[in-house]
Amino acid sequence: MPADLVLYAPDYASVPVIECSPPSWMVHLLLVEKGFPYEIRWLDFSSGEHRTDAMRELNPRGTIPVLVDRGAVVHETFAILAYLEHARPTPAFLPEDDAARAVALTRFFETSYVKRVGMDVFGALMRGDNPPWSAFDEELSRWEGYLGATRFASGDRIGLADVALFTYVATAKKLGWDLDARPNLRAHHDVLCARDTVRSTWPKTFEPPI
Numbered sequence: 001m002p003a004d005l006v007l008y009a010p011d012y013a014s015v016p017v018i019e020c021s022p023p024s025w026m027v028h029l030l031l032v033e034k035g036f037p038y039e040i041r042w043l044d045f046s047s048g049e050h051r052t053d054a055m056r057e058l059n060p061r062g063t064i065p066v067l068v069d070r071g072a073v074v075h076e077t078f079a080i081l082a083y084l085e086h087a088r089p090t091p092a093f094l095p096e097d098d099a100a101r102a103v104a105l106t107r108f109f110e111t112s113y114v115k116r117v118g119m120d121v122f123g124a125l126m127r128g129d130n131p132p133w134s135a136f137d138e139e140l141s142r143w144e145g146y147l148g149a150t151r152f153a154s155g156d157r158i159g160l161a162d163v164a165l166f167t168y169v170a171t172a173k174k175l176g177w178d179l180d181a182r183p184n185l186r187a188h189h190d191v192l193c194a195r196d197t198v199r200s201t202w203p204k205t206f207e208p209p210i
Contacts, residue, residue, distance in 0.1 A: 005031065005038040008055065008066040010045035012205045017125045018175070019205035021045075022118060022167040023077040024065040030081055030163050032197045034088045078112060081160050093160045104154040104161065107146070111153075111164035113139050118168040125175065136172065140185060147184035151191070158192075166192045174206050 009024035031038045043049035043064065051062040059066045059075040066075045067083070074083045085093050094108075095101050117136045124131040143165060146153060153161035169189055173179045179186050192198050193209040202209055 003037040003039040004070045005036060006068045007031065007038060007040045008043060008050070008058070008064050008068075009040055010050060010064055011042040012203045014043075014045040014047070015126075016046060018122050018171065020171050020174070020203045021064070022122075022171050023115070025167040025171075025201060025203065026163045027065045027067065027077065027080050027084075028201045029167065029197060030084055030093070030160075032201055033093070033158075033163070034084060034091065036088055077115070078109070078164075081108075081163065085160060093158070093163070095155065095157075095159075100155060104159045107154040107161035108159065108164065111161050111168075114143070114165055114168050118172065121172070122175075133177065136177070140169070140182060144182045144184045147188050152188070158195075162188070162192065166198070170206075170209075 007024070007027055009028065010021045012020045015021055028040065043055070045064075049055070050064045055064075055066070056062055058068065058073050061075070063075065065077060065080060066073065067080045068074075069083075069087060074080045094104050117132070117139045121131040121133060121136050143153070150156065152158050153165055166189065169177075169179065169185055170193075173189070179189060190210055199209060
């Protein structure tokens with residue numbers, strides 16, 4: 001019986017230089033955290049399988065990840081994460097309390113800045129240009145401060161912001177970013193690496209986690 005949830009994602013080995021897709025990884029990780037049956041259809045990124053006519057019927061922009069849930073199609077990474085939290089609310093990755101949810105949602109949407117600077121770095125590496133690591137480091141210094149006050153990105157339990165933040169930090173570390181210079185981010189990275197869900201979704205193109 002086919003799974004209700006189908007994720008279209010790039011085969012990480014087909015992504016030049018980066019050998020990962022942090023946006024797809026974060027969706028995969030949340031699917032595993034939620035514990036619902038799913039299927040992944042891996043696409044060859046280097047040959048453009050994500051831009052075929054069939055894929056453009058799902059997402060006219062020709063980007064991945066794309067999630068299909070019993071006929072409902074969601075693309076754009078943060079839309080997918082928000083959809084999963086709504087459609088599969090247990091276990092919850094946003095708190096019920098209004099004040100706590102306000103912080104958690106703010107941090108979640110702030111990870112779009114991490115995604116932006118991360119993609120600038122990764123895109124430059126793929127093109128063979130000098131990557132703007134200074135911009136990435138400047139943005140991550142803000143998160144170093146946030147994590148100095150709480151164990152996770154928005155409190156004492158894992159949330160959507162952690163899933164998004166972690167995949168970019170782990171990928172940057174793999175590509176040579178000095179995570180040890182950011183002790184709070186390093187502690188957050190190590191806490192996430194200890195989770196079975198992270199280990200089960202860890203890119204095979206990376207060295208094994210700690």
